[in-house]
Every structure is written in C-alpha cells, then in structure tokens.
Amino acid sequence: MxxxxxxxxxxxxxxxxxxxxxxxxxxxxxxxxxxxxxxxxxxxxxxxxxxxxxxKEADETGEFISWEATGRWLKSWGTPDELPPPEPDILLKNRK
Known part of the structure; x- marks a missing residue:
C-alpha cells in the first residue's frame, strides 16, 4: 500500500x-x-x-426503549435520584 x-x-x-x-x-x-x-x-x-x-439486535428481538423512558433516565443523570438505565418497554412480536 x-x-x-x-x-x-x-x-x-x-x-x-x-x-x-x-x-x-x-x-x-x-x-x-x-x-x-x-x-x-x-x-x-x-x-x-x-x-x-x-x-440489528433490536430488529431481531423486537425490543425497544421508548423515547419517554430514555428521556426520564437522561434527565435523572447527575441528580441524587439518578435512575438505572431503562429496560425495553416496547415489545414487538419476537422476530427470532
């Protein structure tokens, strides 16, 4: 090269x-x-x-995290009540 x-x-x-x-x-x-x-x-x-x-993983599993859940989590960053990362709350038909 x-x-x-x-x-x-x-x-x-x-x-x-x-x-x-x-x-x-x-x-x-x-x-x-x-x-x-x-x-x-x-x-x-x-x-x-x-x-x-x-x-690819989300498309295969059909599991997604909503913007609302993500937003709540992000807004909690740096506060005394910081939330854990959100879990999938939108579950489409399993595509596996």
Whole structure:
C-alpha cells in the first residue's frame, strides 16, 4: 500500500498547535495529522459498527426503549435520584 498526498485547509491557529505538538514530540506535522486522522477514522468506524449492531439486535428481538423512558433516565443523570438505565418497554412480536 502506498501513501498518497491529501491536502486540507485548516485554520492557522490549529496548524500552529499541530506544529507545536510536532516539535514537542519530535515528530513531523504529517505524522501527527496522519495519526490523528487514523484515530478519528477508527473511532467513527467503531461507532458506526456499534450502531449497526444495536439496530440489528433490536430488529431481531423486537425490543425497544421508548423515547419517554430514555428521556426520564437522561434527565435523572447527575441528580441524587439518578435512575438505572431503562429496560425495553416496547415489545414487538419476537422476530427470532
């Protein structure tokens, strides 16, 4: 696999930060940008795969959590009465 040149426009202040990090780490700007881009792509791939797996699982089981239950749970975050994660409350015909 060969490397290819890829140009992107970034704000000057971001370029300066990348340059400072490159100097501090004794790496090239190109190395840091490549590493950062690879980490971002890996994270996004993992995120998309998790979403796709969750959708597949929900479609197979027919079990879903309503927005209302999710909303109650989220609103409780950081309060003394924080709720446990909601259980499925929408049960469609089992599709297994």
């Amino acid at each position: 060969s490397d290819a040149t890829f140009s992107v426009r970034i704000p000057d202040d971001l370029r300066q930060e990348v340059d400072a990090l490159a100097k501090a780490n004794r790496r090239s700007r190109s190395f840091l940008v490549k590493e950062a881009l690879q980490a971002y792509v890996d994270e996004q791939r993992t995120y998309r795969e998790a979403i796709e797996e969750a959708i």
